[in-house]
Amino acid sequence: MKRYSVFAIAKEALNYHMGWEKAWASPAPKKEYDAIIVGAGGHGLATAYYLGKNHGITNVAIIEKGWLGGGNTGRNTTIIRSNYLQDSSAAIYEKARSLYETMSQDLNYNVMFSPRGLLMLAQTHHEIRGYQRTAHANALQGVATEWISPAKVKELVPIINIDGPRYPVLGALYQARGGTARHDAVAWGYARACSAMGMDIIQQCEVKGVKTEGGVVKGVETSKGYIGCKKLGIVVAGHSGQLADMAGFRLPVEAVALQALVSEPIKPCMDVVVMANTVHGYMSQSDKGEMVIGGGTDGFNNFTQRGSFHHIEETLRALIETFPIISRLKMLRQWGGIVDMTGDRSPIISKTPVGNCFINCGWGTGGFKAIPGSGWAMAELVAKGEPGPLAEDFNMWRFKEGQFIDESVAAGVAH
Amino acid sequence: MLILECPYCGVKAEETELSPGYEAHLKRFGPGSSDEEFEAYMFARKNPKGVHFERWRHVYGCGKWFLAARDTNTLEVFGTYPAQSSEPPADLQDKIKAKRPDWKGYK
Ligand SMILES: Cc1cc2nc3c(=O)[nH]c(=O)nc-3n(C[C@H](O)[C@H](O)[C@H](O)COP(=O)(O)OP(=O)(O)OC[C@H]3O[C@@H](n4cnc5c(N)ncnc54)[C@H](O)[C@@H]3O)c2cc1C
Ligand SMILES: [Zn+2]
Helix, strand or coil: CCCCHHHHHHHHHCCCCCCCCCCCCCCCCCCCCEEEEEEECCCHHHHHHHHHHCCCCCCCCEEEECCCCCHHHHCCCCCCCCCCHHHHHHHHHHHHHHHHHCCCHHHHHCCCCCCCCEEEEECCHHHHHHHHHHHHHHHCCCCEEEEHCCCCHHHCCCCCCCCCCCCCCEEEECCCCCEECCHHHHHHHHHHHHHHCCEEECCCCEEEEEEEEEEEEEEEECCCCEEEEEEEEECCCHHHHHHHHHHHCCCCCCEEEEEEEEEEECCCCCCCCCEHHCCCCEEEEECCCCHHHHHEEEECCCCCCCCCCCCCCHHHHHHHCCCCCHCCCCCCEEEEEEEEEECCCCEEEEEEEECEEEEEECCCCCCCCHHHHHHHHHHHHHHHHHCCCCCHHHCCCHHHCCCCCCCCCCCCCCC | CCCCCCCCCEEEHHHHHHHEEEEEECCCCCCCHHHHHHHHHCCCCCCCHHHHHHHHCCCCCCCCCEEEECCCCCEEEEEEECCCCCCCCCHHHHHHHHHHHCCCCCC
């Protein structure tokens, strides 16, 4: 792999930029691998990357039915934060956030991580109490967040209307090192690094069956034929239930649509990320100048990557009161992704009832921020066969035990 | 946009007139049941990519709960029926079978 650098750009410029090599190879599948990861979204690719980097396992295939990063990883609003309430969440999300800080250097790929600061607005008295509690919890967890006043919110976000009347801004939970990153670049950067370690990224290849023998996984049936493996990691977000079904177990996960939209580009007007959970609205400004807006989930099971229009309407109706400046913006694009929701709104990184078969899912509406931490934890689980400290609380049996990692407090949303 | 016909008042209601209620025909387990049964009832809901039976409420109409058969992969609605049904009506099941020959059937 050639390194990307300012010198490489200068050198390639002399060649009219005709000499750049492909970022990753597209080989035909081998007969067998030490580990197969199903799903080339951010979480699958990060899992493969840390399998190689942290555990020296590089005879790995990442199998993707579409194109890499074409699932939720390429459909989200790219918010990165770690201001969660529960200790297990704080640990994995803060691990992820801290890995984002150095990801561009680590991968030699510019993922445009922008820790521009993030505010979660309190617009009801219930939220004030909730976020003050979270700020205290974060202080104990070593996650830098603070509770700030409406006046400070106005200072950070001059375009905001804090007076309501219907949705007044009563304060906010502020994480100065939260922010955004370029979602595609995260997938592409990991893919390039995996390919450079000798791993096979196999796109346009759908897994259609999981072969087991005596309760232990042996390989997968795919649209490109049978591929054997010693270990299998399932990392397919919205399709986790389908893959679990193929392997012969059931998951506490439901698939629903979540939508987002972007406006026409305008001049820079907001240099922080603002989340308004009461109204299910989230907004940041992209480097191109578009206002990036995320909405709420639909209330019914759905695999169509298309959400209901009235959710967009509800989100915008509320955001217009808080950000009067956007009321005349034209919206350019709107899309949906299928998110995998668990009962406590926390993910699953777990062994399964099938031997040597591991699952990483349930990131729901908020897993982009977690990609590096999740990959780190999942790689350890796949490599050692047992979860490490980051993953152990996120096992799939916690529902039976009643040991929830309850992050649904903030109106059941968590981006 | 989903349009479901309320089996009570016969109104073809658009989604904003309705409120979704997730999986239909749930068997409820409570005190005295095994941990597995209780967990399955509480959390391991059916999540098929295809034919699905759901509860909906005609919340801005007659206010009653009813049940619907829908394809989660295409949003096609096969039909709706009253909530007082312990399983989908036979003619609705036949209709779904005809449209989705590889459907494994209700259960
Ligand atoms: C509109 C929207 C906004 C969001 N906003 C945010 C946000 O601001 N911040 C945040 O942190 N998170 C956000 N999220 C959530 C985040 O996008 C996801 O949690 C995260 O991207 C999940 O990554 P993944 O790698 O698990 O899944 P994906 O990126 O979906 O990857 C799974 C892959 O598995 C593949 N696959 C499925 N079935 C098969 C099969 N049978 N064989 C082979 N491959 C298969 C799919 O094609 C897909 O590429 C948002 C999500 C949406 C939809
Ligand atoms: Zn009615």
